[in-house]
Amino acid sequence: MTPAGQLAAAIDLLAAIEADGRPADAIANHFFRTRRFIGAGDRREVSTLVWGVLRARRHLGWWLQHFGAPETPRLLLAVQAIFSGMSVHKISMAFAAGRYGPPPLQPEESIILEKFAGHTLEHPNMPEAVKYEIPDWLLPRLKAQFGPALEAEMAALNQPAPLDLRVNSLKTTREAAIAALAREGLQARPSQFSPWGLRLAGRQSITQGKAFQDGLVEIQDEGSQLIALQMDAKPGMRVVDYCAGAGGKTLAIAMTMENKGHIVACDTSAPRLEGAIKRLRRAGVHNAEQHLLGEPGDKWTKRQAGKFDRVLVDAPCTGTGTWRRNPDARTRLSETDLKELVAKQAMILDQAQKLTKPGGKLVYATCSLLSDENEAQVEAFLARYPMFKPVEIEAPEALRGKYLRLSPRAHGTDGFFAAVLARDP
Numbered sequence: 001m002t003p004a005g006q007l008a009a010a011i012d013l014l015a016a017i018e019a020d021g022r023p024a025d026a027i028a029n030h031f032f033r034t035r036r037f038i039g040a041g042d043r044r045e046v047s048t049l050v051w052g053v054l055r056a057r058r059h060l061g062w063w064l065q066h067f068g069a070p071e072t073p074r075l076l077l078a079v080q081a082i083f084s085g086m087s088v089h090k091i092s093m094a095f096a097a098g099r100y101g102p103p104p105l106q107p108e109e110s111i112i113l114e115k116f117a118g119h120t121l122e123h124p125n126m127p128e129a130v131k132y133e134i135p136d137w138l139l140p141r142l143k144a145q146f147g148p149a150l151e152a153e154m155a156a157l158n159q160p161a162p163l164d165l166r167v168n169s170l171k172t173t174r175e176a177a178i179a180a181l182a183r184e185g186l187q188a189r190p191s192q193f194s195p196w197g198l199r200l201a202g203r204q205s206i207t208q209g210k211a212f213q214d215g216l217v218e219i220q221d222e223g224s225q226l227i228a229l230q231m232d233a234k235p236g237m238r239v240v241d242y243c244a245g246a247g248g249k250t251l252a253i254a255m256t257m258e259n260k261g262h263i264v265a266c267d268t269s270a271p272r273l274e275g276a277i278k279r280l281r282r283a284g285v286h287n288a289e290q291h292l293l294g295e296p297g298d299k300w301t302k303r304q305a306g307k308f309d310r311v312l313v314d315a316p317c318t319g320t321g322t323w324r325r326n327p328d329a330r331t332r333l334s335e336t337d338l339k340e341l342v343a344k345q346a347m348i349l350d351q352a353q354k355l356t357k358p359g360g361k362l363v364y365a366t367c368s369l370l371s372d373e374n375e376a377q378v379e380a381f382l383a384r385y386p387m388f389k390p391v392e393i394e395a396p397e398a399l400r401g402k403y404l405r406l407s408p409r410a411h412g413t414d415g416f417f418a419a420v421l422a423r424d425p
């Protein structure tokens, strides 16, 4: 594909994302699946262009409004290109490259783009929420959360995330996994906090390689690995992962159990649980089963009351800690969503806590940065269930405390929260 062809595809993809309420990565997957002629390299280039816009979407919208221009996909991409250092002349050429490029710039579009000459992405008159690329309603909450560190936290949250792997100790060691990846030309180094973590250098594709296919490594953000570590799940225990999804944390927990004991992966979504089956098989896990929950007041949950040494509630949440990966999610999140999620998390905790044995542990986790879903949720739970007490976080020195709080700026991971709550014996 020529650069102009990539630009034309980027305009189409951005238009599809802007017109649709679903997550951008789902739309991009469909977009590329239905355009097989776009090869892997071109896909990467097109995605880079579109994700560049999504990361700066509020800034670009502010600028276009500033000049009284419409926020069209063509102008958004063109303005993003100017702020990335491309001249207006070069952009005009890309728009006029012929058959495979986008239609040429209209005179009114060229007039608008000329106005951007000499400007940079930031402007002193931008409202703070635009500067931080967050919804207006979230600003007071995040200010209260981060104080003077807010600007640096939001900047880190707007950078592309690295690719982290978890070494599967059921099949290999960290050193042997690094060597196996190196044989495929992939460079990985041990990550900072997780005992099983590897961080890959740059953008490398891993899923087609032998190390991944053989289950030596699994893709998992280091922060997510640290949540699994909080479970302190040992061989022979009975463990439940109550919101297991496609099993990201189930796999890591099962690994620490060394295939001894029993782990149940629950979820209310059948397709998500099905996604876990293949991954468990690839990882060589033999002691896991799935249970599809009926909502609410699931009978299985009642029957299994008090039977588990460890219970994980990795609750559905705003996902504010994962905005490095899903920058478009920022525009979709509303205050009503937050309220509904907080109520749902409390309801799930009420259900799942029943499963915990006397003397067992309940771990509550989110990938959110918001205290409504984290500290406030846990404090409200402890007030409802005084037989649970928070236990000090078991982690490397730098992470110890009453709760585990991770952020891209402070730890280089996605944003995560966890509380470990021990039930009285």
Ligand SMILES: C[S@@+](CC[C@H](N)C(=O)[O-])C[C@H]1O[C@@H](n2cnc3c(N)ncnc32)[C@H](O)[C@@H]1O
Residues within 6 Å of the ligand: 224, 242, 243, 244, 245, 246, 247, 248, 249, 250, 266, 267, 268, 269, 272, 293, 295, 314, 315, 316, 317, 348
């Ligand atoms: C944060 S995701 C889980 C991610 C997963 N633990 C992982 O590490 O990959 C939250 C999950 O909660 C599930 N969920 C939503 N409502 C639920 C409920 N009432 N009970 C249990 N799980 C629920 C969702 O289907 C979703 O898979």
